[in-house]
Amino acid sequence: MELDDAGLNPERIAAAIHDQLGEAGGAVPVQDIARRLDITEIREMSFNGVEGVLITTPERPDGMIAVNARSSAKRRRFTLAHELGHFLMTHHRMVGRDGFRCSRSDMLARVEPGDAATAGLHLGQEAEANRFAIELLAPARRLKRYLHRPPDLARVLEISDAFEISREAAARRYVEQHRDNLAVLFGHHGRIIYLQKARGFPWITRAAAIRCPACPTELPGSRRWSRPTRPTGSTGRPASSSAPRSCASATTASSSCSMPR
Numbered sequence: 561m562e563l564d565d566a567g568l569n570p571e572r573i574a575a576a577i578h579d580q581l582g583e584a585g586g587a588v589p590v591q592d593i594a595r596r597l598d599i600t601e602i603r604e605m606s607f608n609g610v611e612g613v614l615i616t617t618p619e620r621p622d623g624m625i626a627v628n629a630r631s632s633a634k635r636r637r638f639t640l641a642h643e644l645g646h647f648l649m650t651h652h653r654m655v656g657r658d659g660f661r662c663s664r665s666d667m668l669a670r671v672e673p674g675d676a677a678t679a680g681l682h683l684g685q686e687a688e689a690n691r692f693a694i695e696l697l698a699p700a701r702r703l704k705r706y707l708h709r710p711p712d713l714a715r716v717l718e719i720s721d722a723f724e725i726s727r728e729a730a731a732r733r734y735v736e737q738h739r740d741n742l743a744v745l746f747g748h749h750g751r752i753i754y755l756q757k758a759r760g761f762p763w764i765t766r767a768a769a770i771r772c773p774a775c776p777t778e779l780p781g782s783r784r785w786s787r788p789t790r791p792t793g794s795t796g797r798p799a800s801s802s803a804p805r806s807c808a809s810a811t812t813a814s815s816s817c818s819m820p821r
């Protein structure tokens with residue numbers, strides 16, 4: 561597999577991989593891809609506070625990747641893709657003498673294009689590895705069939721199953737790619753942990769530590785989009801045909817608002 565012409569852009573590198581894979585259906589074979597790109601060993605190991613490790617050298621002749629055996633299979637796939645991103649983006653500076661060690665928060669790093677210059681080296685390259693990972697595992701070109709209908713958390717679950725990525729990753733991807741201005745709240749034990757919103761979503765600016773909104777209960781799994789009648793809050797923007805919609809996220813038996821991961 562040759563990526564010499566893809567440059568350093570995460571999405572272009574992932575697209576170059578898919579160009580060579582062809583349009584095969586099903587979940588992206590990330591382990592096979594990693595091995596064909598000189599990852600000589602992939603291990604599952606039990607870590608505390610670390611999701612993935614890449615052992616390599618600055619020149620990247622080859623590498624070894626370890627993923628956290630305690631995480632779900634879908635999350636391990638994302639971690640493997642994230643570490644492969646560090647391996648392929650040779651401008652990423654190693655964290656230690658022998659490679660990269662990436663935490664759960666690293667896997668959530670996201671930097672808006674306009675903020676790249678001020679994000680800092682670590683956050684910037686973690687965000688790039690995440691951009692590569694999601695484009696590799698759920699390529700935009702294969703997501704279109706899930707995006708042409710009005711927002712529905714059922715589509716998030718379909719994306720999670722079809723691409724074998726976590727529901728959390730699928731929800732973030734859905735919000736990012738959908739034409740409407742969407743936001744999704746992630747919560748645990750009734751408290752919002754964080755908010756992922758489209759760039760144009762104007763009216764939730766601070767979500768951490770706020771109690772989750774009540775979840776609907778009429779569906780198994782209690783998942784549904786709720787739609788505010790008009791945006792309120794700091795921006796005071798009027799409602800429009802592309803008015804933002806918020807997501808009262810899915811539920812688990814133990815928590816009224818957390819999305820099963």
Ligand SMILES: [Zn+2]
Pocket residue numbers: 642643646660661662663666685686689
């Ligand atoms: Zn990382």
